[in-house]
Amino acid sequence: MRSSLIARLGVALLLAAVPLLQSNAYWVHIFSLALIGVILAFSQQLLVGMAGIVSLGQGAFYGIGAYTAASLAISFHVPFVLAIVAGGLLAGLSSLLLIPIVRLKGSSLAVATLGFAIIVHLVMLNEDWLTGGSIGMIDIPAPTLFGFSLGGEKALYYICLITAAAVFLAFDRIAHSRFGRALTAISQDEEAARASGINIAVYKSKCFLVAAIASGIAGGLYAFHSRYLNPNDFDFQKSIDILIMVVIGGIRSLPGAALGAAIVVLIPELLRASGEFRLLLFGVMVIVFAGAGSKGLSGILVDLVKYIAQHGQRWLLQKPWTARL
Amino acid sequence: MSTLLDISGLSRRFGGLVAVGDVGMEVAAGSVHGLIGPNGAGKTTMLNLISGHLASSAGKIQFDGSDITRWPVDRRARFGIRRTFQNLRLFREMTVLENIMVGMHGQTHCEIWHALLRSPQQQAEETAITERAREALDFVGLAHLADMQAGALPYGSQRLVEIARAIVARPKLLLLDEPAAGLNGAESQRMVDLIRMIRASGVTVLLVEHHMDVVMPSCDCITVLNYGRRLANGSPAEIRAHPEVIKAYLGGRLKRRAKPTQSSQPEAAHASP
Ligand SMILES: Nc1ncnc2c1ncn2[C@@H]1O[C@H](COP(=O)(O)OP(=O)(O)O)[C@@H](O)[C@H]1O
Numbered sequence: 001m002r003s004s005l006i007a008r009l010g011v012a013l014l015l016a017a018v019p020l021l022q023s024n025a026y027w028v029h030i031f032s033l034a035l036i037g038v039i040l041a042f043s044q045q046l047l048v049g050m051a052g053i054v055s056l057g058q059g060a061f062y063g064i065g066a067y068t069a070a071s072l073a074i075s076f077h078v079p080f081v082l083a084i085v086a087g088g089l090l091a092g093l094s095s096l097l098l099i100p101i102v103r104l105k106g107s108s109l110a111v112a113t114l115g116f117a118i119i120v121h122l123v124m125l126n127e128d129w130l131t132g133g134s135i136g137m138i139d140i141p142a143p144t145l146f147g148f149s150l151g152g153e154k155a156l157y158y159i160c161l162i163t164a165a166a167v168f169l170a171f172d173r174i175a176h177s178r179f180g181r182a183l184t185a186i187s188q189d190e191e192a193a194r195a196s197g198i199n200i201a202v203y204k205s206k207c208f209l210v211a212a213i214a215s216g217i218a219g220g221l222y223a224f225h226s227r228y229l230n231p232n233d234f235d236f237q238k239s240i241d242i243l244i245m246v247v248i249g250g251i252r253s254l255p256g257a258a259l260g261a262a263i264v265v266l267i268p269e270l271l272r273a274s275g276e277f278r279l280l281l282f283g284v285m286v287i288v289f290a291g292a293g294s295k296g297l298s299g300i301l302v303d304l305v306k307y308i309a310q311h312g313q314r315w316l317l318q319k320p321w322t323a324r325l
Numbered sequence: 326m327s328t329l330l331d332i333s334g335l336s337r338r339f340g341g342l343v344a345v346g347d348v349g350m351e352v353a354a355g356s357v358h359g360l361i362g363p364n365g366a367g368k369t370t371m372l373n374l375i376s377g378h379l380a381s382s383a384g385k386i387q388f389d390g391s392d393i394t395r396w397p398v399d400r401r402a403r404f405g406i407r408r409t410f411q412n413l414r415l416f417r418e419m420t421v422l423e424n425i426m427v428g429m430h431g432q433t434h435c436e437i438w439h440a441l442l443r444s445p446q447q448q449a450e451e452t453a454i455t456e457r458a459r460e461a462l463d464f465v466g467l468a469h470l471a472d473m474q475a476g477a478l479p480y481g482s483q484r485l486v487e488i489a490r491a492i493v494a495r496p497k498l499l500l501l502d503e504p505a506a507g508l509n510g511a512e513s514q515r516m517v518d519l520i521r522m523i524r525a526s527g528v529t530v531l532l533v534e535h536h537m538d539v540v541m542p543s544c545d546c547i548t549v550l551n552y553g554r555r556l557a558n559g560s561p562a563e564i565r566a567h568p569e570v571i572k573a574y575l576g577g578r579l580k581r582r583a584k585p586t587q588s589s590q591p592e593a594a595h596a597s598p
């Protein structure tokens with residue numbers, strides 16, 4: 001309990017120091033994007049890791065949150081915090097459209113959510129009156145709080161960090177609650193879960209709702225981060241990216257999801273120098289990490305730490321290098 | 326004694342096969358009621374119809390004053406019908422304690438926002454759930470295994486965890502599907518004791534079982550099924566003396582009971598179809 005608190009504080013401090021260590025505006029911008037990705041990965045982790053639901057629709061909720069926040073800020077000058085919250089709520093509300101399909105299982109459910117993502121993307125592309133069509137949303141105002149502009153990259157980074165931390169704490173609490181246990185039970189054995197009094201359809205719907213709110217909030221952050229929305233930011237490729245984050249980071253672990261999001265957002269940037277090969281390299285990395293099984297990269301790291309803890313001591317005691325001196 | 330479960334004309338067909346045909350049965354409140362019969366007789370199908378895992382083709386299920394024939398599984402569970410499964414269904418990757426905590430789901434109420442806010446109500450409920458789960462685990466004698474991963478336990482212990490998960494919420498009716506299958510002689514004897522304790526705690530039990538050394542000493546009343554039909558109904562003594570039951574089912578089993586040394590192994594081979 002205590003050590004996990006110390007670990008969390010340590011990670012929080014480290015992340016808070018990032019813009020001080022690398023103050024290049026471009027990189028701070030990318031790091032903020034990674035934190036938005038972390039929130040998206042958390043939302044997917046709630047579905048996949050806890051309830052065993054593979055969603056290919058998180059990109060749609062992300063988009064709904066982004067467009068809602070952007071419209072409110074542009075047309076009604078709604079303060080950014082409220083606009084982001086509204087984005088989350090509308091995304092959550094739209095998840096109720098999935099209620100008729102939550103009874104589906106496995107790949108059928110995944111494909112149905114993909115259908116939802118495709119429809120939402122089409123609405124963004126074609127309903128010009130609502131979404132600006134293929135032009136998207138331009139001139140999203142910079143966020144301000146009490147009259148101060150928070151448009152700088154660093155300010156946005158901290159807004160994203162605080163939000164990601166809040167979502168982490170919220171989901172961590174959910175994981176250790178009656179609700180979280182019910183979701184885990186559903187993922188392991190639906191018949192036994194029903195026999196324990198759990199209404200599967202209601203719990204899956206609630207899981208979609210919470211995950212959609214988180215994705216919508218991430219979308220709201222993105223609107224203010226990018227200040228411009230293009231419908232193709234929210235095509236079904238985005239939903240697949242979000243799933244990749246969780247699979248390579250490690251299913252069931254929130255820190256794993258965060259790690260996966262950081263990789264999916266940052267590695268293509270780091271590989272920019274390798275030009276057209278970067279997506280190929282990225283693809284290969286995805287295959288390698290996914291090959292680690294459901295433990296993902298976070299599982300590999302934990303195993304590695306354990307291995308070093310067990311064997312490192314022996315190496316130190318043997319001191320093989322002394323022989324060579 | 327009042328009737329807790331009143332089944333009339335219950336049927337279930339699978340295509341052309343009548344797995345359960347026009348079966349009537351009354352289970353008295355506070356009793357242990359046996360349901361026996363050869364493999365394929367329709368015992369598991371009966372339990373599935375009562376728990377709601379299968380819908381009936383015809384008939385009526387009256388439970389504790391309500392017609393539950395059309396109720397979904399989870400509603401019946403919350404109303405007080407809990408069960409175990411013939412082919413163990415644990416939440417394998419959760420701990421033993423967590424498995425049993427899930428059993429409290431239907432009797433507790435805290436929602437997502439309670440968890441987010443860690444409200445005093447939520448904290449109190451979590452404490453109560455944990456305490457009750459530990460009690461139930463202690464009741465089945467597995468207190469020392471609380472933090473083990475459920476799927477990693479030996480078979481006999483997994484059966485007990487499943488029972489603890491089913492009784493933790495103090496149901497009105499407990500459905501046990503072959504709880505002694507695969508257990509050795511000593512473990513079967515402990516199962517008899519456990520069923521007695523469950524009954525003493527006020528839970529009515531409907532017991533499907535092949536081990537006659539578990540059924541006969543446990544049950545107040547026994548219903549015998551054969552090819553989906555009710556063959557007989559009565560006290561253990563009546564059933565043991567019933568010529569048709571002996572012919573269809575009990576003949577071989579009661580003889581084997583006379584030689585307890587070889588009782589468990591041949592039974593286990595019968596256990597799951
Ligand atoms: N889901 C099912 N689909 C088709 N047939 C089934 C199904 N479940 C059970 N049966 C058939 O119904 C009959 C009764 O099965 P069951 O209730 O499992 O018997 P018992 O538990 O008494 O051994 C068997 O002939 C079995 O093959």
Ligand SMILES: [Mg+2]
Binds near residue numbers: 368369370411
């Ligand atoms: Mg059976």
